[in-house]
Amino acid sequence: MERDTKQRRAIREVFTREHRPLSTDEVLAAGRMLVPSLGIATVYRNINSLSDEGWIHSVELPGEPARYERSGKPHHHHFICRGCGLAFDIAACPADVERLAPPGFAVDAHELVLYGHCPGCRQA
């Protein structure tokens, strides 16, 4: 992955536009708006190289295949809409999460996932 191809540019553009974790299918669909010939293998290859570079990283949500988002964002959590299935960023974080574990457990990270309906799906 050294050459600056239009496919790679399109994939980077997709991640730059959407500030939320994207599945491989979402990257493929959005990327095809920019490069119609884009194939799923190229999506996987570029997601892997962009991850290796640290430009994106994977976001694992319960019971679903990995999504990916732009690296460097401040600490945040995610919301999954039961209507459209999209994952959204949530800036807020509950306080004192580390205190929730019983004595003897050392907490070094945490993940919070909210479920419900996004603004668009609430009305439909």
Next chain:
Amino acid sequence: MERDTKQRRAIREVFTREHRPLSTDEVLAAGRMLVPSLGIATVYRNINSLSDEGWIHSVELPGEPARYERSGKPHHHHFICRGCGLAFDIAACPADVERLAPPGFAVDAHELVLYGHCPGCRQA
């Protein structure tokens, strides 16, 4: 699944003893302590039927295959140990989780996962 077999009794016994979400491999290993001939297919079959009955239910944690735990416990969360990989129950729950979503988002459920080291793995 109508007959009361020793395999099925062993699998129920495993879930009754361990108050935390168990992977299929954990159920197999613990079940073999009680019934050495136990096979993985029987574990899957009984997990499915016990789930259908509502006696257990699946617990999805980020990036991992489903675990299962006894139904009927009060609301709680989970801790995953980076040392041994086991999932533990956490009784506590952060307050006001629903308020963390931006206006327009309707939250109806949430999951919190803590990561770190369990008491046993902290010392090793």
Next chain:
DNA sequence: TAGCTCTTGATAATCGATTATCATTAACAT
């Protein structure tokens, strides 16, 4: 305890996700 048939255990098959293959296309250095 005999017999019916559900359950088990070994393993082949399947499933969704991801990676490998390979002929073709296209960056980019000269």
Next chain:
DNA sequence: ATGTTAATGATAATCGATTATCAAGAGCTA
């Protein structure tokens, strides 16, 4: 503009998880 070769796209192969198959074993009823 051209040659080199990395990247692409179609799709076959693979991977881990789960389900299906089927002969053998064991609950349960009479």
